[in-house]
Amino acid sequence: MLNTTLMFRLRTVLDFYQMSIRTKEIDGYLDDVQGYLLALMAEQGPGVGEIVEIGSFKGRSTCWLAHGTKIAGREHVTAIDPFTGSPEHQPGMSCADMDLAAQGSTLPIFRQNVRKMDLDLHVAPIVATSEDAAKDWSRPIRLLFIDGDHSYDGVKRDFELWSRHVVAGGLIAFHDVGHWDGVTRFYREFMATNNSYEEVLDLFGLAVVEKKRLADS
Template identity: 40%
Template sequence: MEAPAISAESLAVFEATKGFMPQDEGRVLYEIAYEYLSGGAEGGAAGGNAAAGRPPVGIEIGTYAGRSTVLLGEAARAAGGRIVTVDHHRGSEEHQPGWEYHDAELVDEHTGRIETLGLLRHTLWDAGLDDIVLPLVGSSPAAASVWSTPARFVFIDGGHSEAAAHADFEGWAPWVAIGGALLIHDVFPDPADGGRPPFEIYERALATGQFTEVAVQDSLRVLRRDSGELGAPMPPRGK
């Protein structure tokens, strides 16, 4: 099922929002999200929420100001689904003072830390997505520890440290429904192009035997889940 065109209004909000998702990757992200939320993907995402009379759910790990969230929300609105986006909104390691992606405008005077929740709220308002995108504010491991809902897809684009990336994979990949998709951003096979942890969890997902790569757009990888028990822990690293 072909995704409808992204509205000019949503594209304008996407372009105006702080973040790191290029438009070409963003368009593929939108198309994949629509495909899996609408049930048009091969395999149909068995075990998704729609079977229980609830809207299908996609999960985003790593929200920042909501740039990619706009496109996920637009896809969910078109497909009759919902997006849960998870972030503590204090910034990842690379956003802190002295690091490459630090933005001094985002430092909260009260805490002295990066603060992006307000920006996300503005983004969702401008895109008309308040009822479609549900922010879950907290660390990824803490949120995963209480999560129990199957997802049509999980999009991992959170912290890029080794600990953060592997925690995101371990916490959220188990909730991808069979026939659903695991999407990983910033996957660079060549270390000269970017950090290794997203590539490591991409390789780890393939090594489980539960996932098959079905699409690539620059640093975005899309893996379909073919097997495994919903909610069961992923095999340990190196297994």
């Protein structure tokens, strides 16, 4: 009989492989390794509170997060997006999106993708900008994923509005560090000046920080 550690590692590889195949059907901006890192943090990350995603598009990252939290029977994912795309997704721009041009929203495709992955019970969308959604938010967050407006001011605003709800010991993940100027500039400045967060990883454009507990700072 195989030992428990080997069984666990084999299952991890299998889970990664199967999810990589399934999420390939979802158009989006996250690669498989980044997706699996999100899933692992959703499954096993520290703290108690919701998982909040800013910038869901058609649901690729949402499904990785929801897959992880579903395995562990933990909190659902709140997916915040007006579903009208960023400036770069509009017609004639660098990442122009045909579904968005045709339907004016990625929400129908987002819902369809989440349903197809059998994750509806683990995802609660909020159709609003992060600024508007933040006005009514008061619940604790254990994992915050920032992947909305990629401008410097946009990332800074999302961090300032939402990080206050992250529990001590909780995690914040930033997407596209090193790939988008605004995100990279904000993240580098933030890491150089803050003393309340510690970097956990900065890999493949996904940077993750942990909010220090009072005793740590």
